Amino acid sequence: MRGIRRSRPEPAPAPARDDAGQGWSPQGSVAVATDPEAEAVTGPVDAVHDDGQVPAEVASGRPRRGLRLRRPRLSLRRRKTPSIVPRGSVRDRFGIRDLVAEAAHGVGARPGRLVLTIIGTVLGVGSLVVTVGLAQTAAGQIARQFDAVAATQVVVEPATSRTSQGERATGRIPWDVEDRLNRIAGVEAAGAVAPVSIGEATITAVPVNDPSAPDVTPPKVLATSPGMLEAVGGRVVTGRYFDSGHDQRADRIVVLGARAATRLGVNRVDRQPSIFIGEHSYTVIGIIDDVNRRSDMLDSVILPIGTARADFDLSSIEQAHAKIAVGAGPVLADQAPLALEPNNPDTIEVQVPPAASGVRQNVQADINAIFLALGGVALLVGGLGIANITLLSVRERVGEIGLRRALGASKRNIGAQFLVESVVIGLLGGLIGSALGVFAVVAVSLAKEWTPILDTWIVIGAALLGGVIGLGAGTYPALKAAGIEPITALRGGT
Amino acid sequence: MSALDVFDQSAPGPSPAAGPVTEQIPAASVPVIELAELTRTFPGTPPVHALRDVDLRVERGEYVSIVGPSGSGKSTLLHILGLLDRPTSGDYYLDGVATGTAPEQDRSALRGGRIGFVFQSFHLLPHRTVMDNVLLATLYSGVPRTERKDRALAALNRVGLSHRLDFMPTVLSGGERQRVAVARAVVASPHVLLADEPTGNLDSANSAGVLDLFDELHADGLTLVVITHDDAVSARAQRRIQISDGILTEVA
Ligand SMILES: Nc1ncnc2c1ncn2[C@@H]1O[C@H](COP(=O)(O)OP(=O)(O)OP(=O)(O)O)[C@@H](O)[C@H]1O
Numbered sequence A: 001m002r003g004i005r006r007s008r009p010e011p012a013p014a015p016a017r018d019d020a021g022q023g024w025s026p027q028g029s030v031a032v033a034t035d036p037e038a039e040a041v042t043g044p045v046d047a048v049h050d051d052g053q054v055p056a057e058v059a060s061g062r063p064r065r066g067l068r069l070r071r072p073r074l075s076l077r078r079r080k081t082p083s084i085v086p087r088g089s090v091r092d093r094f095g096i097r098d099l100v101a102e103a104a105h106g107v108g109a110r111p112g113r114l115v116l117t118i119i120g121t122v123l124g125v126g127s128l129v130v131t132v133g134l135a136q137t138a139a140g141q142i143a144r145q146f147d148a149v150a151a152t153q154v155v156v157e158p159a160t161s162r163t164s165q166g167e168r169a170t171g172r173i174p175w176d177v178e179d180r181l182n183r184i185a186g187v188e189a190a191g192a193v194a195p196v197s198i199g200e201a202t203i204t205a206v207p208v209n210d211p212s213a214p215d216v217t218p219p220k221v222l223a224t225s226p227g228m229l230e231a232v233g234g235r236v237v238t239g240r241y242f243d244s245g246h247d248q249r250a251d252r253i254v255v256l257g258a259r260a261a262t263r264l265g266v267n268r269v270d271r272q273p274s275i276f277i278g279e280h281s282y283t284v285i286g287i288i289d290d291v292n293r294r295s296d297m298l299d300s301v302i303l304p305i306g307t308a309r310a311d312f313d314l315s316s317i318e319q320a321h322a323k324i325a326v327g328a329g330p331v332l333a334d335q336a337p338l339a340l341e342p343n344n345p346d347t348i349e350v351q352v353p354p355a356a357s358g359v360r361q362n363v364q365a366d367i368n369a370i371f372l373a374l375g376g377v378a379l380l381v382g383g384l385g386i387a388n389i390t391l392l393s394v395r396e397r398v399g400e401i402g403l404r405r406a407l408g409a410s411k412r413n414i415g416a417q418f419l420v421e422s423v424v425i426g427l428l429g430g431l432i433g434s435a436l437g438v439f440a441v442v443a444v445s446l447a448k449e450w451t452p453i454l455d456t457w458i459v460i461g462a463a464l465l466g467g468v469i470g471l472g473a474g475t476y477p478a479l480k481a482a483g484i485e486p487i488t489a490l491r492g493g494t
Numbered sequence B: 001m002s003a004l005d006v007f008d009q010s011a012p013g014p015s016p017a018a019g020p021v022t023e024q025i026p027a028a029s030v031p032v033i034e035l036a037e038l039t040r041t042f043p044g045t046p047p048v049h050a051l052r053d054v055d056l057r058v059e060r061g062e063y064v065s066i067v068g069p070s071g072s073g074k075s076t077l078l079h080i081l082g083l084l085d086r087p088t089s090g091d092y093y094l095d096g097v098a099t100g101t102a103p104e105q106d107r108s109a110l111r112g113g114r115i116g117f118v119f120q121s122f123h124l125l126p127h128r129t130v131m132d133n134v135l136l137a138t139l140y141s142g143v144p145r146t147e148r149k150d151r152a153l154a155a156l157n158r159v160g161l162s163h164r165l166d167f168m169p170t171v172l173s174g175g176e177r178q179r180v181a182v183a184r185a186v187v188a189s190p191h192v193l194l195a196d197e198p199t200g201n202l203d204s205a206n207s208a209g210v211l212d213l214f215d216e217l218h219a220d221g222l223t224l225v226v227i228t229h230d231d232a233v234s235a236r237a238q239r240r241i242q243i244s245d246g247i248l249t250e251v252a
């Protein structure tokens, strides 16, 4: 029998088409008909069946995947396995590279439609990036502008009422306001301040009255309680601020605001310089600066309240200041009037920091939620759009699917191709949406002169989200495509 | 025949002497195509018996034409031969391998590796170049990546279209399109070329061109099965089979 010659074992990974002239090659070089061995094949073929009563499966190897070699077994032992699927060449059978290349062609075939397909995903991913980006940018901006002083500063004043004589204080701040405020929870420092009228007296650094000296406006004189400096967040440049001892003893000491000190020519206190208010000499014990809440203190000569009462008949306190813990404002607004004027709390006005920052954050959160919801809806619509168009494309490409199946594509190959196409479409939408979102955040930030802040992972994640949406949207169309029967598909024609 | 079928049903399990997995090489005497009492019935009221107890052997290198009137079951037969459809009963042996109940995955691989199709309506992808269309057949048939381009070029050269590589199929003439389809069908070195009305959409000059091509392929040793209702086409074949009402008869 001719077949005997072919009974030698073949190398294991021999591809189907190289199987010794079984296949026809386009070059026409391996021509079966020109092979004298093969030529005889067309001869007594029936002989095979006549004597072939032995099943070929016993030859060797397992019948792979239900394929049975029906070939009758000849007298000589054959060592061929009945594997009919060219396993050896599976490596190059529609690999990842082929899959991606085919999917890319599918995606790029209709650019106009591609734009329509990805628009929903672009909008969805874009709005998510914009929402998150603007929220992050705004948060950064709030943190930047966050005024710690403003949020922790309380001013207490006597209430005023309008009368025919003009505005008149109806209440009175007690002299021990500092102690009373300090007893309220949340108060970190408190102090009182009052302007001091020195009448016609002049303020000079030297006792001699030099008539040739130019007439300059004298610095203001203020009286404060010892805690005032801390209450308004000031800083001692040199020396010290007075304490309650100075206050009680009505010592003739002063602290100078930085600008007043310059004006009076005092820049150091270690030699105990004095200034004169009228005829009295006051020892300068310190110079202060950086008083933001009462910047007039910088232009002032500052006395203890006790001294001012003794020397200048100070009659009332103008304001009390308190530095409070963040968030203690509402409590203080309730308690400070009671603490200062238990019988007439209405006569005390308390200005606490607005709780607006909390409100603003809440509003921001609401807006974010709305935008995120809109983004989610847009993504859903985008996903449905991809699913819809991919389904349409599957229906349009039934002929192509049938052809690919006829050329040897498995259901899995077909499904994978459409799935990858829709993932690529989703990814494309995600990338474009993400890029547009970043662009929008930067544009808004530029317009508002903010510093744009956007987490890189948000941007990357948003782009990948597009791919995930494509995956979800493409699953059903891919299953549909894989299920198409090649015959029905080919009958349709392209 | 039936005795062999019985054998196949009760095929023993794997031999303990199983060697390494090797490519199965059918002996020279194994027909490329063998149909054994194959029936294809389409369910319905009444059921359509498109193929009735068909027995057919096609040896390697044969050029067979199948002729018959419309509705006689020609396309049904070709779909069975192309592993695009499964028989209702009986079996189909491709290179001696029973395919009737083989898993779909294996049938797909066989289709890619051993069968080339030429359709009446060409079935070229309109948005892909001539070259890409031919390369398409190499994707699923396991042609090594490095060989694909060369083989596609050789196949296109073979059908005389090497000057149209970058053309879109839409600008080609009908005859040229069908020649691209033939190049695609042979690029993966199939064991058999199946053609369903390959000249059905072509004028006589283009038909002659395609039929000449078939003759050359046949001369080079390719097995061809051409389905047609055109006697002029079937006359080119070495062997003619008549089909009517699902029954095959050899034409002398
Ligand atoms: N899916 C199907 N369901 C039911 N009947 C079918 C189906 N496919 C084919 N048939 C029937 O089977 C018979 C054979 O059909 P087939 O397509 O093989 O004919 P044909 O010989 O190719 O005809 P033509 O020359 O017109 O192409 C016809 O009667 C047809 O109606």
Ligand SMILES: [Mg+2]
Residues within 6 Å of the ligand: B074, B075, B076
């Ligand atoms: Mg038909």
